[in-house]
Amino acid sequence: xxxxxxxxxxxxxxxxxxxxxxxxxxxxxxxxxxxxxxxxxxxxxxxxxxxxxxxxxxxxxxxxxxxxxxxxxxxxxxxxxxxxxxxxxxxxxxxxxxxxxxxxxxxxxxxxxxxxxxxxxxxxxxxxxxxxxxxxxxxxxxxxxxxxxxxxxxxxxxxxxxxxxxxxxxxxxxxxxxxxxxxxxxxxxxxxxxxxxxxxxxxxxxxxxxxxxxxxxxxxxxxxxxxxxxxxxxxxxxxxxxxxxxxxxxxxxxxxxxxxxxxxxxxxxxxxxxxxxxxxxxxxxxxxxxxxxxxxxxxxxxxxxxxxxxxxxxxxxxxxxxxxxxxxxxxxxxxxxx
Amino acid sequence: xxxxxxxxxxxxxxxxxxxxxxxxxxxxxxxxxxxxxxxxxxxxxxxxxxxxxxxxxxxxxxxxxxxxxxxxxxxxxxxxxxxxxxxxxxxxxxxxxxxxxxxxxxxxxxxxxxxxxxxxxxxxxxxxxxxxxxxxxxxxxxxxxxxxxxxxxxxxxxxxxxxxxxxxxxxxxxxxxxxxxxxxxxxxxxxxxxxxxxxxxxxxxxxxxxxxxxxxxxxxxxxxxxxxxxxxxxxxxxxxxxxxxxxxxxxxxxxxxxxxxxxxxxxxxxxxxxxxxxxxxxxxxxxxxxxxxxxxxxxxxxxxxxxxxxxxxxxxxxxxxxxxxxxxxxxxxxxxxx
DNA sequence: TTGTAGGCGTTATCAA
DNA sequence: TTGATAACGCCTACAA
Numbered sequence: 001x002x003x004x005x006x007x008x009x010x011x012x013x014x015x016x017x018x019x020x021x022x023x024x025x026x027x028x029x030x031x032x033x034x035x036x037x038x039x040x041x042x043x044x045x046x047x048x049x050x051x052x053x054x055x056x057x058x059x060x061x062x063x064x065x066x067x068x069x070x071x072x073x074x075x076x077x078x079x080x081x082x083x084x085x086x087x088x089x090x091x092x093x094x095x096x097x098x099x100x101x102x103x104x105x106x107x108x109x110x111x112x113x114x115x116x117x118x119x120x121x122x123x124x125x126x127x128x129x130x131x132x133x134x135x136x137x138x139x140x141x142x143x144x145x146x147x148x149x150x151x152x153x154x155x156x157x158x159x160x161x162x163x164x165x166x167x168x169x170x171x172x173x174x175x176x177x178x179x180x181x182x183x184x185x186x187x188x189x190x191x192x193x194x195x196x197x198x199x200x201x202x203x204x205x206x207x208x209x210x211x212x213x214x215x216x217x218x219x220x221x222x223x224x225x226x227x228x229x230x231x232x233x234x235x236x237x238x239x240x241x242x243x244x245x246x247x248x249x250x251x252x253x254x255x256x257x258x259x260x261x262x263x264x265x266x267x268x269x270x271x272x273x274x275x276x277x278x279x280x281x282x283x284x285x286x287x288x289x290x291x292x293x294x295x296x297x298x299x300x301x302x303x304x305x306x307x308x309x310x311x312x313x314x315x316x317x318x319x320x321x322x323x324x325x326x327x328x329x330x331x332x333x334x335x336x337x338x
Numbered sequence: 339x340x341x342x343x344x345x346x347x348x349x350x351x352x353x354x355x356x357x358x359x360x361x362x363x364x365x366x367x368x369x370x371x372x373x374x375x376x377x378x379x380x381x382x383x384x385x386x387x388x389x390x391x392x393x394x395x396x397x398x399x400x401x402x403x404x405x406x407x408x409x410x411x412x413x414x415x416x417x418x419x420x421x422x423x424x425x426x427x428x429x430x431x432x433x434x435x436x437x438x439x440x441x442x443x444x445x446x447x448x449x450x451x452x453x454x455x456x457x458x459x460x461x462x463x464x465x466x467x468x469x470x471x472x473x474x475x476x477x478x479x480x481x482x483x484x485x486x487x488x489x490x491x492x493x494x495x496x497x498x499x500x501x502x503x504x505x506x507x508x509x510x511x512x513x514x515x516x517x518x519x520x521x522x523x524x525x526x527x528x529x530x531x532x533x534x535x536x537x538x539x540x541x542x543x544x545x546x547x548x549x550x551x552x553x554x555x556x557x558x559x560x561x562x563x564x565x566x567x568x569x570x571x572x573x574x575x576x577x578x579x580x581x582x583x584x585x586x587x588x589x590x591x592x593x594x595x596x597x598x599x600x601x602x603x604x605x606x607x608x609x610x611x612x613x614x615x616x617x618x619x620x621x622x623x624x625x626x627x628x629x630x631x632x633x634x635x636x637x638x639x640x641x642x643x644x645x646x647x648x649x650x651x652x653x654x655x656x657x658x659x660x661x662x663x664x665x666x667x668x669x670x671x672x673x674x675x676x
Numbered sequence: 677t678t679g680t681a682g683g684c685g686t687t688a689t690c691a692a
Numbered sequence: 693t694t695g696a697t698a699a700c701g702c703c704t705a706c707a708a
Binding site: 002004005006016017020021024026048049051052053054055056057 | 700702
């Protein structure tokens with residue numbers, strides 16, 4: 001099996017140099033010689049050894065993608081989009097599924113270094129415990145693009161969404177429809193997205209003079225179960241909000257399940273605004289009005305930025321791309337009854 | 339940055355051999371020497387170069403995972419499970435997202451070979467156009483585990499679900515509830531899963547003497563849009579089935595959307611059995627009764643089989659694991675009205 | 677246009 | 693216990 005350029009060279013009685021040049025379309029080989037080499041290579045089933053090539057060229061055409069949960073459709077959509085861009089340039093993706101486990105994140109990062117990846121696209125783990133690791137990597141020249149979760153103190157390219165205005169606009173939208181009592185299930189407090197989305201919400205609550213008890217705003221930690229429980233608690237009370245905002249897809253799922261179990265009529269008795277655009281939200285009854293992140297553009301942008309950084313090795317100032325979310329109107333929101 | 343064992347050796351004035359032994363916990367180094375080396379390695383921020391190591395050992399601790407669509411929750415669940423098992427043994431995953439594109443599949447397979455992966459877990463692309471490629475890989479000693487889509491003619495370990503009995507049992511279940519008019523949206527005709535599930539359905543239809551017009555059984559090609567359209571057509575007619583079976587998660591989504599748009603009351607006017615267990619199926623109204631594949635076990639089994647093949651290099655006879663599906667009863671099925 | 681030789685960072689063999 | 697040396701497969705000055 002293992003055919004090397006040496007084998008090709010031997011069987012053609014030429015040097016490995018010539019073979020290498022021929023195979024890589026480098027100048028310095030006659031046309032007929034190149035043809036001869038190509039033919040023999042095919043005949044012997046030659047496949048380049050990327051390890052050996054990588055050692056010489058210090059380029060592996062491999063990129064690490066670090067995320068917290070591949071089962072989250074948000075991430076699988078972004079990955080799919082990253083893959084499309086990178087595959088076109090013959091790069092491979094190593095998937096690092098780290099959960100919210102900083103230790104695992106660190107280990108994966110080291111693994112990526114040892115595998116000599118050309119770059120890393122990462123949504124750093126929530127609490128930002130490994131910032132120093134990222135900083136060190138960058139200092140040593142690793143190309144890194146951050147997405148989803150931005151970390152100001154890291155000098156890397158980044159792609160995020162305007163989380164704050166996303167929730168701000170959601171409240172504004174509800175306010176326009178006459179809603180004055182609004183609750184929210186937000187995400188992980190220490191995380192960038194969790195923090196920003198909550199902040200946007202609270203700002204809007206203040207600006208629009210929304211009634212919002214402390215009790216109506218709780219952290220579902222971006223998890224379905226937790227969100228479900230909090231939604232149940234908030235919505236079981238007599239004095240409950242007329243609208244509720246969920247701040248990611250799992251949270252939205254939890255809320256919708258709570259609503260269903262409590263037999264609350266949406267949107268007549270309660271308006272719900274979700275976050276992210278999981279496929280189920282359109283078949284749900286009622287279909288969920290939601291804040292949509294452009295996952296496709298996020299992935300494409302991140303991949304393009306990384307490719308740029310890799311292929312033009314000029315250490316530019318970091319690019320920070322901020323994308324807009326949009327509100328997709330479906331059926332889960334209605335004007336306030338009173 | 340780039341510290342090598344040479345640097346450690348130099349700064350300690352010892353040989354690289356000793357450094358290597360110390361770092362890899364190999365015998366032949368005194369305890370104190372090992373400590374000294376470890377300390378210096380940490381101090382210099384040494385990270386092993388996996389490329390170089392791989393060249394010597396011809397082991398890369400990298401595994402390729404080839405699937406058709408990472409956005410399909412079925413696959414992301416399986417991947418997540420594979421990752422859990424492989425990460426525990428320090429293997430990395432290269433994700434190959436090939437769609438239903440045989441050319442891309444071939445290219446990825448070649449890329450994996452050139453990267454010297456230790457093994458491949460693959461759900462071969464639907465039409466099975468690259469069987470000869472898989473066969474060649476196996477002949478040359480590549481460790482391969484197939485899942486989801488089995489191909490009899492390939493001598494590789496495999497993990498699949500008993501697709502035929504899955505749909506057979508679904509029909510039987512409906513029959514028990516008095517349903518005698520049943521339709522189905524099935525998958526890609528040429529694919530293993532598409533074929534098997536349809537076959538199970540047709541067998542049951544025959545065995546239980548179900549009424550099933552040709553027109554009620556159509557291929558949604560495992561795609562939501564196509565399935566939606568066919569469902570609309572089947573269900574718009576006056577003479578329509580009292581129950582319908584969808585044969586994967588996207589198809590189920592299409593059917594549920596159709597049902598919703600046609601304003602058909604499920605399960606009163608129509609019973610629906612879905613396939614796969616996407617998260618939305620439980621919040622849907624009504625929640626979808628569905629055939630569940632044990633994605634977790636599928637991934638775990640595939641990863642374990644591969645690990646086994648890699649680590650005990652005995653070319654055993656291939657293991658063929660067939661797992662059972664289960665029917666998860668929720669709200670979309672009711673006894674037949676008449 | 678073609679070939680020679682050296683080295684990328686490891687590990688494995690064998691000798692000291 | 694330690695070390696010198698070769699080799700994995702490829703690329704690339706440089707020389708012929």
